[in-house]
Amino acid sequence: MSTAGAPLLEAEGLTLRFGAIPALEEVALSIWPGEVVAIVGESGSGKTTLLRVLSGLVRPERGTVRYHGADGAVRDVHGMAESRRRLLHRTEWGFVHQNPRDGLRMGVSAGGNVGERLMAVGARHYGSIRAEAAAWLRRVEIDPARMDEVPTRFSGGMQQRLQIARTLVTRPRLVFMDEPTGGLDVSVQARLLDMLRGLVADLDLAVLIVTHDIAAARLLAHRMLVMRHGRVVEQGLTDRVLDDPQHPYTQLLVSSVLAA
Amino acid sequence: MTIAAGYNFGYLDEATKRMIRRAILKAVAIPGHQVPFGSREMPLPYGWGTGGIQVTASVIGPDDVLKVIDQGADDTTNAVSIRRFFAKVAGVATTGRTAEATLIQTRHRIPETPLREGQILVYQVPMPEPLFRLEPRVAETQRMHALADYGLMHVKLYEDIARYGHVAISYNYPVMVNRRYLMAPSPIPAFDNPKMDRMPALQLFGAGREKRIYAVPPHTEVRSLDFEDHPFVPIRADAACSLCGSRDTYLDEIVTDDRGGRRFICSDTDWCASRREEGR
Numbered sequence: 001m002s003t004a005g006a007p008l009l010e011a012e013g014l015t016l017r018f019g020a021i022p023a024l025e026e027v028a029l030s031i032w033p034g035e036v037v038a039i040v041g042e043s044g045s046g047k048t049t050l051l052r053v054l055s056g057l058v059r060p061e062r063g064t065v066r067y068h069g070a071d072g073a074v075r076d077v078h079g080m081a082e083s084r085r086r087l088l089h090r091t092e093w094g095f096v097h098q099n100p101r102d103g104l105r106m107g108v109s110a111g112g113n114v115g116e117r118l119m120a121v122g123a124r125h126y127g128s129i130r131a132e133a134a135a136w137l138r139r140v141e142i143d144p145a146r147m148d149e150v151p152t153r154f155s156g157g158m159q160q161r162l163q164i165a166r167t168l169v170t171r172p173r174l175v176f177m178d179e180p181t182g183g184l185d186v187s188v189q190a191r192l193l194d195m196l197r198g199l200v201a202d203l204d205l206a207v208l209i210v211t212h213d214i215a216a217a218r219l220l221a222h223r224m225l226v227m228r229h230g231r232v233v234e235q236g237l238t239d240r241v242l243d244d245p246q247h248p249y250t251q252l253l254v255s256s257v258l259a260a
Numbered sequence: 261m262t263i264a265a266g267y268n269f270g271y272l273d274e275a276t277k278r279m280i281r282r283a284i285l286k287a288v289a290i291p292g293h294q295v296p297f298g299s300r301e302m303p304l305p306y307g308w309g310t311g312g313i314q315v316t317a318s319v320i321g322p323d324d325v326l327k328v329i330d331q332g333a334d335d336t337t338n339a340v341s342i343r344r345f346f347a348k349v350a351g352v353a354t355t356g357r358t359a360e361a362t363l364i365q366t367r368h369r370i371p372e373t374p375l376r377e378g379q380i381l382v383y384q385v386p387m388p389e390p391l392f393r394l395e396p397r398v399a400e401t402q403r404m405h406a407l408a409d410y411g412l413m414h415v416k417l418y419e420d421i422a423r424y425g426h427v428a429i430s431y432n433y434p435v436m437v438n439r440r441y442l443m444a445p446s447p448i449p450a451f452d453n454p455k456m457d458r459m460p461a462l463q464l465f466g467a468g469r470e471k472r473i474y475a476v477p478p479h480t481e482v483r484s485l486d487f488e489d490h491p492f493v494p495i496r497a498d499a500a501c502s503l504c505g506s507r508d509t510y511l512d513e514i515v516t517d518d519r520g521g522r523r524f525i526c527s528d529t530d531w532c533a534s535r536r537e538e539g540r
């Protein structure tokens with residue numbers, strides 16, 4: 001990880017309300033290449049909304065998001081043509097949803113799920129697509145012998161690992177993850193976190209990961225942001241925030257984890 | 261030639277024909293792109309080719325010679341009634357001969373006789389959207405076309421090969437038109453797909469119920485989707501026509517008795533008859 005040079009993604013003044021609910025209020029953040037940033041906060045604090053706004057899926061009322069592309073150009077995520085944003089989503093970016101059903105095609109085989117992004121960017125050799133899909137399944141600890149099975153036959157943990165393989169197969173630079181371990185058993189969560197940590201390091205990924213699991217944030221993230229009622233109340237290096245929380249809400253969050 | 265009393269030439273009123281012609285011109289200008297049009301009620305039920313009939317009615321002229329085929333044959337109920345309809349409302353000459361026709365309306369086949377410049381082939385289309393089985397949301401399929409985002413169609417081909425060892429689509433096999441738009445060729449056999457590629461005749465597609473017109477202008481590239489290591493193969497029954505002996509045409513299988521006897525004959529009745537005449 002290096003924070004030298006330009007940030008990959010930079011947001012300023014993000015504000016979005018749903019009726020009276022301030023889902024985001026003046027949120028600013030930056031993420032640098034190879035950096036893992038965790039966004040923590042209680043349910044309803046605006047974490048998912050923030051990810052969706054940062055990745056261009058939802059437009060903010062105010063504020064800007066700028067992305068520094070692999071081609072060197074800096075672009076306004078909400079000002080770019082939809083075609084370019086979609087291209088980013090299947091090439092330089094990835095999005096891992098909390099519910100694997102939102103990120104997988106449940107009627108398509110595991111191999112087809114992993115191969116889709118390759119085909120979407122022009123891969124037209126069946127044998128190579130299949131070999132690449134098998135390699136990725138192995139990498140996320142799914143037996144390639146099961147690559148022709150549909151994900152409905154997989155456990156929750158396997159589905160989530162499949163979603164991760166499907167997302168990473170085109171080597172994105174920046175991955176958005178929304179509670180990737182959310183619905184899983186504790187032991188399954190631990191295994192997934194270990195796997196994610198390995199992949200992130202190997203691939204030198206930048207990751208924005210939403211989690212309400214402080215332990216996961218400690219394990220994965222270089223930096224963290226604490227959100228409450230749509231605002232970032234505290235941010236800093238993960239160890240600093242967790243060992244020496246400044247904001248009363250962060251103190252409460254950390255102590256409730258320690259007490260649990 | 262005379263038109264039956266009380267009908268406008270070609271049945272449709274002039275304003276409707278102009279509207280449909282505008283849609284056709286746009287379709288020709290953007291090969292493979294589906295253009296919406298205000299489909300009219302026709303004196304035939306949907307499924308009988310109301311889209312094709314409206315396209316034919318809008319491009320037909322008094323000097324045209326019309327051929328209508330259904331599954332390759334000129335003498336089925338559907339083909340006969342559409343031919344009679346235009347003989348009545350446009351007073352045009354009709355023919356069974358592909359070479360003599362200037363305008364051919366078809367359901368489910370492309371004639372075996374190569375079409376030439378100046379001819380128009382009108383397809384009856386039940387479902388114009390090639391992605392509809394894969395993506396049920398119409399707005400999303402439109403976005404996929406707008407962005408040429410067709411990875412999903414390849415996923416379908418990938419799944420077929422993984423499951424069956426080959427692409428299991430024998431009719432309505434998806435094609436890329438002019439390297440830009442994914443298009444449903446209507447339920448013609450995949451065997452006919454190569455005939456669409458760089459065809460000298462103009463190809464027009466009309467979908468009445470779905471209210472869409474699309475087109476392939478003459479000499480336009482039409483490629484059947486495939487993989488480099490699983491190239492598209494136009495499949496036909498490995499047999500000869502029992503009437504004309506042809507080994508390179510699309511064949512229909514006919515059950516000849518109740519003891520499992522069967523034989524194959526050309527699906528294109530005009531082609532088969534011409535071959536037999538030449539043979540004599």
Ligand SMILES: Nc1ncnc2c1ncn2[C@@H]1O[C@H](COP(=O)(O)OP(=O)(O)O)[C@@H](O)[C@H]1O
Pocket residue numbers: 018021022023041042043044045046047048049050
């Ligand atoms: N589409 C929406 N319409 C209305 N309210 C929404 C919508 N999305 C989120 N909200 C509200 O905005 C707030 C933040 O939601 P969300 O970003 O999902 O929080 P988190 O992911 O931190 O749990 C919540 O109060 C939620 O109910």
Ligand SMILES: [Mg+2]
Pocket residue numbers: 047048049178
């Ligand atoms: Mg959420």
